[in-house]
Amino acid sequence: xxxxxxxxxxxxxxxxxxxxxxxxxxxxxxxxxxxxxxxxxxxxxxxxxxxxxxxxxxxxxxxxxxxxxxxxxxxxxxxxxxxxxxxxxxxxxxxxxxxxxxxxxxxxxxxxxxxxxxxxxxxxxxxxxxxxxxxxxxxxxxxxxxxxxxxxxxxxxxxxxxxxxxxxxxxxxxxxxxxxxxxxxxxxxxxxxxxxxxxxx
Numbered sequence: 001x002x003x004x005x006x007x008x009x010x011x012x013x014x015x016x017x018x019x020x021x022x023x024x025x026x027x028x029x030x031x032x033x034x035x036x037x038x039x040x041x042x043x044x045x046x047x048x049x050x051x052x053x054x055x056x057x058x059x060x061x062x063x064x065x066x067x068x069x070x071x072x073x074x075x076x077x078x079x080x081x082x083x084x085x086x087x088x089x090x091x092x093x094x095x096x097x098x099x100x101x102x103x104x105x106x107x108x109x110x111x112x113x114x115x116x117x118x119x120x121x122x123x124x125x126x127x128x129x130x131x132x133x134x135x136x137x138x139x140x141x142x143x144x145x146x147x148x149x150x151x152x153x154x155x156x157x158x159x160x161x162x163x164x165x166x167x168x169x170x171x172x173x174x175x176x177x178x179x180x181x182x183x184x185x186x187x188x189x190x191x192x193x194x195x196x197x198x199x200x201x
Contacts, residue, residue, distance in 0.1 A: 001045075001048055003143065003172045003173035004173065004175070006041065006045070007035055007143075010034045010035045010038065012031045012034035013028065013031075014029040014030075015027060015028055016195065017188075017192040017193065017195065018194060018195060019195060019196040020179070020196075021117065021120075022117065022118060022160070022179075025179070025180045025185040025194050026177050026180070027177070027187060028175075028177040029197055030115050030143055030145070030175060031197060032069070032073070032115050032142060035142070036073065036076075036114065042076045043080075045073075045142050045172060046073065046077045046079065046080040047080045048172060049080070049140055049142065049170065049172055052151075052152070052170050052172075053140065053170055056170070058137055058170075060081055060108055060137060061084070061107045061108040062078070062085070062086060062103075062108070062134075063077050063078035063081065063109070063110050063111075063112050064088060064112070064125055065085070065087045065112045066111075066113060066124065066125045067087045067088065067089045069113065069115070069121075070087070070112055070113040070125075072114070073112055073113065073114040074087060074113075077110075077140060088124075088129075094128065095121070095127070096128055097128060102132075103129055103134040104133070106133065107134045107135065108134075108137045109129045110140055111129070111136060111140070112139075112140045113139075113141040115143045116139065116145060116169070117147055118147050118148070118160045118161055119139065119148050120162050122141075122163060123164075126139070126164075126167075136167060137167070138167060138168045138169070139163055139168070139169040139170070140170045141170075141171045142172055143172060143173055143175055145175055146158070146177065147160045147161045148163050148169055150169045150171040151168050155176060
């Protein structure tokens with residue numbers, strides 16, 4: 001499956017001058033919402049990701065996604081794995097369960113995002129689950145932004161990655177884009193202004 005082609009066909013692989021959630025700048029940006037607006041495409045991607053997780057023999061009781069970006073990807077992955085789907089929401093800088101969701105002690109939970117960059121939101125989601133007695137058995141995303149090492153990839157982990165090294169991370173593809181600190185951004189030097197296209201913008 002050509003994941004980059006799927007993103008391009010959905011106009012979800014953007015080129016320009018972007019301000020990332022980390023505060024850094026990049027000339028490319030993944031907008032997974034444009035891919036996931038097509039239910040057939042969302043199902044195809046989730047089925048492929050579920051197959052990778054099954055082959056790794058990861059036992060999962062529940063898929064948990066950080067709201068809002070991960071909800072559709074998490075729901076579709078839960079469907080593909082035949083397990084329950086829940087999500088955590090922001091609360092004063094942390095993530096918490098709301099809406100009557102609960103976690104049993106020892107429940108095996110997979111944290112799913114649409115895209116994992118440094119893994120900060122996924123880490124907060126895992127901390128919320130573990131605080132309730134759940135066991136985080138894996139992290140997953142449709143796409144890996146290139147900071148964290150995913151299973152089956154030769155791309156090395158960068159120091160910005162916040163995912164724990166002892167928990168596997170699964171994704172369909174790596175997207176290792178150029179990233180710049182604002183003070184060393186060549187696009188800024190040319191007079192361009194960075195825009196923030198993500199859900200936090």
